[in-house]
Structures are given as C-alpha cells and as structure tokens.
Amino acid sequence: MSARAEMNSVRSPFSFANAVLPLLLTGGLVLRLLFLWVGAGIYYRGSSPFINGDTDSFTRSFLNLWQHGVYSFNQLNPEAAFGRLPGYPFFWGSHYLIFGEQHVYQAVAFSQCLLDTVAIYLIYATARALTHDIRAAWISAALYACYPFVVVWLTVSGSEALATFVTILTFWWLATRPVSARNALIAGLLVGAGLLVREYLGALLVPVFIWIYSANKGSGSVIRLSTMAVMGFLLLYVGWPVRNYVFQHRFILLKPTTAGYDRYAEDVNTARAWVYGWSPDADAYLDGIAGKAPLPVFPQRVFKDSAEGEQAHQLFARARQCGTGFYNWRYMKRYDSPANCNAELASGFKLLNNSYKQRHLLRYWTEVPLLNLKKAFFKNQLMNAGSSRLVGLLFGYRTLILLLCIWGAFLLRQNRNSWPVMFFFVFMYLFICIGLRQLEMRYLLQADAAILSLAGTPFVWLFNRLKGKIA
Structure with a gap:
C-alpha cells in the first residue's frame, strides 16, 4: 500500500465522524422546513397549521398589553390577567413587532424550526457527555431529529416547542458543565425561563439540585450551590408574583385554577x-x-x-x-x-x-392513574377503530422509542450525571398521570424529549455485545 493510500485509510474514519453531526443537523433542518412548507398543510388538513385552541390566549395576552396596556387575554374575565405566564407571549410578541401582523405566525414557526434544529445538537452533546460514546450521541440525535411528535408542534403558535427547547437546553447545561457557583446560577436562570414558558417546568429545579448533590461536594458546598441556583431561578420568576400583586392587587404565585378561561x-x-x-x-x-x-x-x-x-x-x-x-x-x-x-x-x-x-379510596388512587400510565406508554393499543393506521403506527413507534430510553436509563443507572434526566422523566409522568390526571400527550413532550438523550445507549450496548461475540 502506498503512503498516500495508507494516509487516506487512516484519515477516512475521522472524516466520516466529522461529517455525521453536520448531516444530522442539515437533515433535521430540511425535515422541519419541509413540514413547515408542505407537511403541515397535509397533517392539519382543513385547519390552520399555525393556530390551535390555546393560541389566542398566548397571542391576545401580548396584543392587549401592546395595544391597551393590559396584560390579559380576556378583559371581561379578571382572572385572565394571570392565565398565561409571560414567557411565550413575549416570545411571540417579539416576532409580531419585527414581522408585523401579516407574517408573525409564519415567522414564529420558522424560528421554532431553527430552535429545534439547535436542539438536535443539544441532544447530541448531552448524550455524548452522559455516555462518553459518540455513537450513542449520534443515535440519540438522529432519533430526536426524526421524532414526529416534536415536529408536528413546530408550526403552532403555542408553548410546546419553546418549552421543549428550554428543557433540552437545561439538561444540556447540566450534562456539559461542571458544578460551580456560576454554573448553578445559570442553571437556576434556565429553570426560571422554563417556568415562565410552561409553569410545570419549575420542576426542573429538582434536577438542578440532583446535579449539585451528585458532584460529591461537601454539605456546605451543596447548600451554597443550591442557594445560587435558587437565586438564579428567583431572578426571573419573582417578577411574576410581584407584577400580580403590584398591578393587579392579588397575590398569585402562578395562576388561578380557572387560568382565566x-x-x-x-x-x-x-x-x-x-x-x-x-x-x-x-x-x-x-x-x-x-x-x-x-x-x-x-x-x-x-x-x-x-x-x-x-x-x-x-x-x-x-x-x-x-x-x-x-x-x-x-x-x-x-x-x-x-x-x-x-x-x-x-x-x-x-x-x-x-x-x-x-x-x-384504593381504587381512586390506582384505577385512573394506571389507565393514564397505560395510555401514556401504549396509546397505540388504545386507538379506536376510526383512527388512521398511520397514527397507530406512529404511536407504536413512540412506545418503542420510550422503551429504548427506559432501557438506556437502566444501563446508565449508576451514572450519577444521568440522574437529573431520569428524575424529570419519572416525575412528569407521575405528575400528569396521577396528580393532574388530565392526560394529553403534548403534556409529556418535554419529558420524552429529555429522555431521548439516553436512547442511543441500548444500541451501543447491543453493538458491543455482538462485536464481542463475533470477535
């Protein structure tokens, strides 16, 4: 073999490795833009791909503030002033101010496609940091890039896409940054941002505490770093109850039970x-x-x-x-x-x-929660006769992916760095299925997206086992 050929043979694997991530990002972006420009119209059929039942409450909250100086989506209902936390309305409103009423929905959808493409990289980086295996990172990123239950929400002016991005960003930060006072403060800020987008994302503060505790710091350090995380969280969150008390004269920490509806x-x-x-x-x-x-x-x-x-x-x-x-x-x-x-x-x-x-009493605490958990994991088995075969197959695919993620969590159970992701996944499923009981699959989207960072682990485990047997 010539020296040039030998050099090329040595270099080619590295060239392939360097090309995988750009291909995943490019393919993910193309898939999202194709859905925005072509697929959304087919998927949503006669209805708008940009608007759903929640859209008006997000958009009207900002528009009433901009046009009338009142942050509320229904000025006839006093509680509507507290119904939507400001994270997503202001995200949507920034696009309204830049692109105007005629193009705001398309601009928001495009921005959400771009953010979700960045999320592909964040999943890759999170998986690589947790597994220390680039193959697992590639597989996790590829599965997220093609995950249909994320993609279908990207065109809608609603909090699902932004909440998913902030969740993934938070876990990327926890997986790739050492525990320090500065990083704990930023982690708290990310959780505060998440809560202002979707209130239940305040639960991300517990994974931050787990991240701090898992670093094997002394008890004094744990308290000090946890305090920094809480401070970061409060820097963003505290403005909401202060606004409610100062301008609306009501002490409301998040929102009333009616949510203003x-x-x-x-x-x-x-x-x-x-x-x-x-x-x-x-x-x-x-x-x-x-x-x-x-x-x-x-x-x-x-x-x-x-x-x-x-x-x-x-x-x-x-x-x-x-x-x-x-x-x-x-x-x-x-x-x-x-x-x-x-x-x-x-x-x-x-x-x-x-x-x-x-x-x-026993039936109250078991029957509906177990039925909800069954639906959460195996909705494909519960599809009625009127549902399309394609929808059933998609939910079957989702079940398979979730089982892979759970297998990945089991394989990484002794890896403390993966504990924050595992906790969030378990907590969200239990909270939605047992506590809230109002199960809509979109409520589980952030938990599913986070756990996808572990989806590549079983594939690598199987590959290594097969490789060992062949060798």
Whole structure:
C-alpha cells in the first residue's frame, strides 16, 4: 500500500465522524422546513397549521398589553390577567413587532424550526457527555431529529416547542458543565425561563439540585450551590408574583385554577375533578352534564345509592341552568347574567368526589392513574377503530422509542450525571398521570424529549455485545 493510500485509510474514519453531526443537523433542518412548507398543510388538513385552541390566549395576552396596556387575554374575565405566564407571549410578541401582523405566525414557526434544529445538537452533546460514546450521541440525535411528535408542534403558535427547547437546553447545561457557583446560577436562570414558558417546568429545579448533590461536594458546598441556583431561578420568576400583586392587587404565585378561561369556572373544575376520580375520560361526561350531548351511563360504583344518584342528576340540571362554566362549555360564549350558582355546584361536586373517595379510596388512587400510565406508554393499543393506521403506527413507534430510553436509563443507572434526566422523566409522568390526571400527550413532550438523550445507549450496548461475540 502506498503512503498516500495508507494516509487516506487512516484519515477516512475521522472524516466520516466529522461529517455525521453536520448531516444530522442539515437533515433535521430540511425535515422541519419541509413540514413547515408542505407537511403541515397535509397533517392539519382543513385547519390552520399555525393556530390551535390555546393560541389566542398566548397571542391576545401580548396584543392587549401592546395595544391597551393590559396584560390579559380576556378583559371581561379578571382572572385572565394571570392565565398565561409571560414567557411565550413575549416570545411571540417579539416576532409580531419585527414581522408585523401579516407574517408573525409564519415567522414564529420558522424560528421554532431553527430552535429545534439547535436542539438536535443539544441532544447530541448531552448524550455524548452522559455516555462518553459518540455513537450513542449520534443515535440519540438522529432519533430526536426524526421524532414526529416534536415536529408536528413546530408550526403552532403555542408553548410546546419553546418549552421543549428550554428543557433540552437545561439538561444540556447540566450534562456539559461542571458544578460551580456560576454554573448553578445559570442553571437556576434556565429553570426560571422554563417556568415562565410552561409553569410545570419549575420542576426542573429538582434536577438542578440532583446535579449539585451528585458532584460529591461537601454539605456546605451543596447548600451554597443550591442557594445560587435558587437565586438564579428567583431572578426571573419573582417578577411574576410581584407584577400580580403590584398591578393587579392579588397575590398569585402562578395562576388561578380557572387560568382565566370562562369554561373552567369552579363549577366545571370541581365536576371534572370528580369525574377524574373514576374515569380518565372526563369530556364525554362534562358534555352530558352541560347538555351538549346525551349523558353517558355512569358506572354503578360511582354513586353510593339511588338517592345519591338522584341528587347528582338534580345537580346536573342546576348546572345547565346557572353554571357559568357549563354554559360556556355548551354554547362557547360568556354567561352574561350576574347571578349564577357556581358555589352551589362546586359544593355539590365536592361532596360527590368525597363520597367516592371514602368508598373506593384504593381504587381512586390506582384505577385512573394506571389507565393514564397505560395510555401514556401504549396509546397505540388504545386507538379506536376510526383512527388512521398511520397514527397507530406512529404511536407504536413512540412506545418503542420510550422503551429504548427506559432501557438506556437502566444501563446508565449508576451514572450519577444521568440522574437529573431520569428524575424529570419519572416525575412528569407521575405528575400528569396521577396528580393532574388530565392526560394529553403534548403534556409529556418535554419529558420524552429529555429522555431521548439516553436512547442511543441500548444500541451501543447491543453493538458491543455482538462485536464481542463475533470477535
């Protein structure tokens, strides 16, 4: 072999390695732009690929502030002034100020595609830092680059895409930076930014504490560094409750239970909490109580006896007469009468909820949470007959990826640097499925995106085992 050929043979693997990441980033960006320009119109069919049911509350919050000096998405509802934390409205608003009303939605979608392309690199860097194996990093980045459940949200003016980016950015920081006072402060700032985008991302503060504790510092150092992280978090977060108290004269740490929506007044919220005690699917029952659809048959165990069942149906009749939330649920417009019976309805639904808990306490804490967890991991098995085969296959793909990630977490269980990601994944699934109980797959998006940094580990483990057997 000539000297030139020998040199090329030595150099070629390094050339391939250097090309993988740029190819992943380029391919990921092309995929996202193709979805923006072509795929979104097909996926969302007749509806807009830029707007969903939550969009107006984000955009209107900023527009009312800009045009009227009032941060609120519904000036007729006082609680709407607290319904949306300012992270995403201001992100969207910056595009509105630069690109104008005509192009703002397209500009936001393009920015979210760019941010998510950066997230591909962050997943790669996080995986490489956690596994110390470039092959695992490539695979994790490739799986994220092609992950359809992230891509479909990139065109929508809603907090999902930005929340996912901030989550990945936070875990990248924890995986690639040594524990120090400066880095702890910045980690706290990232968590504060995450909370202002999506309130449950405040839970990222616990992974930051785990990151600090896992560095094997002395107890004094742990306290000092944790204090720095909390300070960073408070620097961004504290402005929100201060604003609420100073300008709205109410001490609200995050948001009220109604989130400013007319349809989630206390009558609907207490009814929904009651239904979630024994069924994971509340909307069909709420439609029936509101008179929007026929009332479904209740499971026999729901009511203590026929007398309680009769009282419940009287309560439903009252809900249709004077419940402001149920009126909005049925007619999609505001209840205008100053008189309502929301307090009476809330008391009645709380009594029903307490009655069910007293009679079926174990079932209350196991049945719906387990059904939610099953749906969270295996939604493809729960698709109804009207669902498309493609949707079922996509959710089957998601299940496979999640199982790979869990396998990766098991393989890395002794690696303390991976503990923050593992905690966040477990916490979010338990919080959504057991605590909140209102399971929408998009609520799990940030947990799924974070755990993808571990997805490449099983492939490398298998490759090494097979390579050892062949050798």
